[in-house]
Amino acid sequence: MTNATPIVTETAATLPARVPYHLAIIMDGNGRWATERGLPRQAGHRAGVENLRRVIRACSEFGVQILTIYAFSTENWRRPGPEVRGLLTILEMMLDRELDNLDDNGVQLRHLGRLDGLTPNLQQKVLNAVERTRNNDRLTLNVAFNYGGRDEILRAVKQIVSEGIPPEQIDEVLFNHYLDTAGEPDVDLLVRTAGEMRVSNFLIWQAYYAEYYATPVYWPDFDKEELRKAFAQFTGRDRKYGGLSKGSQ
Numbered sequence: 001m002t003n004a005t006p007i008v009t010e011t012a013a014t015l016p017a018r019v020p021y022h023l024a025i026i027m028d029g030n031g032r033w034a035t036e037r038g039l040p041r042q043a044g045h046r047a048g049v050e051n052l053r054r055v056i057r058a059c060s061e062f063g064v065q066i067l068t069i070y071a072f073s074t075e076n077w078r079r080p081g082p083e084v085r086g087l088l089t090i091l092e093m094m095l096d097r098e099l100d101n102l103d104d105n106g107v108q109l110r111h112l113g114r115l116d117g118l119t120p121n122l123q124q125k126v127l128n129a130v131e132r133t134r135n136n137d138r139l140t141l142n143v144a145f146n147y148g149g150r151d152e153i154l155r156a157v158k159q160i161v162s163e164g165i166p167p168e169q170i171d172e173v174l175f176n177h178y179l180d181t182a183g184e185p186d187v188d189l190l191v192r193t194a195g196e197m198r199v200s201n202f203l204i205w206q207a208y209y210a211e212y213y214a215t216p217v218y219w220p221d222f223d224k225e226e227l228r229k230a231f232a233q234f235t236g237r238d239r240k241y242g243g244l245s246k247g248s249q
Helices: 030-035 043-063 082-104 120-132 149-162 172-177 224-235
Strands: 022-026 065-073 107-110 140-145 189-192 212-213
Touching: 030 043, 043 065, 043 082, 043 140, 043 172, 043 224, 082 107, 107 120, 107 149, 140 149, 149 172, 189 224, 212 224
Parallel strands: 022 065, 022 189, 065 140, 107 140, 189 212
Antiparallel strands: none
16 A cells, blocks of 8 residues: 655646646557567556556646546457456556545546456455545546447447436437536546557547547656646647637638
């Protein structure tokens, strides 16, 4: 169990000019980071968890309100058994070691996705962490674990049908209520590390007009300064939402 690391506040002079309210990150490249160093892939995943601690702190310092991380997809079950078991172990270790620190620093944990597939003990730890931090309000950390965007939409549709809601009552506002991110605004900035140019079934409803930022930097090396670079690009984006730029005729 770690001691709480206090989150500090940056000065107005050092803050990015524009910060996304809701930031989503596809944390990619752990395995390649490890392979290039002659290490087992599991070492890369452990390094990724260590880096997550730093990025959470940086997001809080910069003023991000919601951080959603893609930790394990519904498709990741196809990976070799030892790697899957290792990722489940890392999730459990993170909850055991980091929960006090996150709670002390006002981080609210939310789980996106399914709990089935996790051991009963791990399921309970996830539920306990969510309940313990539910009233924290400095930063919301959505952990997408055993999550897929299509699966989330299908689950929402099935629940709406099971409740007998008439089709004419279904609109975007109601549909949002049935998603795992219910009550949260859509994603402003979607970051993907390790150079890949796809969204991989991540938040395909919530990120429909998110700005996209891809970097070749592997996730374990994506530090506070790399995050600052992403925000600098976000600052320069003209978010038109299908309309015209300001001042356009």
